[in-house]
Amino acid sequence: MNYSHQQAPQQERLQKVIARLGIASRRHAEELISEGLVKVNGRVVTALGTKVSPQDKIEVLDRNQKKVVRRDSVGEQVKYIYYLLHKPEGVITSVYDPQHRKTVIDLIRQDVKQRVYPVGRLDYDTSGLLLLTNDGDLTYRLTHPRFEVKKTYKAWVKGRISAEAIKTLQEGVKLQDGITAPAKIIKVQQANRGNSLSVVEISIHEGKNRQVRRMFEAVGYPLVGLQRIAFGPLKLNNLKPGEFRPLKVQEVARLRKEVGLNTTEY
């Protein structure tokens, strides 16, 4: 702050810097600033027009005034960033594909310059919520079966799914690599005129390869579509296929809390 023009050619608006660092969207960053939750060089800044330089130290606090993020210099690489992507069908969950198919990283590359990795995977033909981050501890815990993070899917099958198939999904399905843990069936609806499709909302906490597809196949209803609509406390909501957004500070805290990680200093 308060640098002359010559001294600080790289000055940027505070909310833009916070957004670029992946701490919050620009609008959310403006809210954090207005609410007095952002400090620059140890002093609370509430003016939205405030400009900062790479030398400035930025701190973002949560509503309990606990430190959430600290940057000793905004010019440095941010430690952790978190994005929620609506992965479209026909895109591979990988950072590189030897067959040169489009990857989830291709979708965000233009806006996200830092290296991030997908948290777990969605099949090429599955759409929906995919988290991308460089927070290795969080990724490990979110994908390790021991932490039993709940994943919810919308599954489309042909025809009217039988009560017996639903019961088997709820009790556990015998697959080649073992019996699945009981799944929670949240909703079953008929789609299309003539009830030609059933839509089943199902939650599981395991992460076997192609698990949901194999579970439905095993009960006699191969899937015609699959979308992940929730991952732990995160929901896909209205994000369109191919769209992505940074997680809010509170969302990161909820995710980390879910798997027993510190929610204030990381």
Ligand code: URA
């Ligand atoms: N289960 C599947 O079968 N596919 C996915 O992409 C995710 C879960």
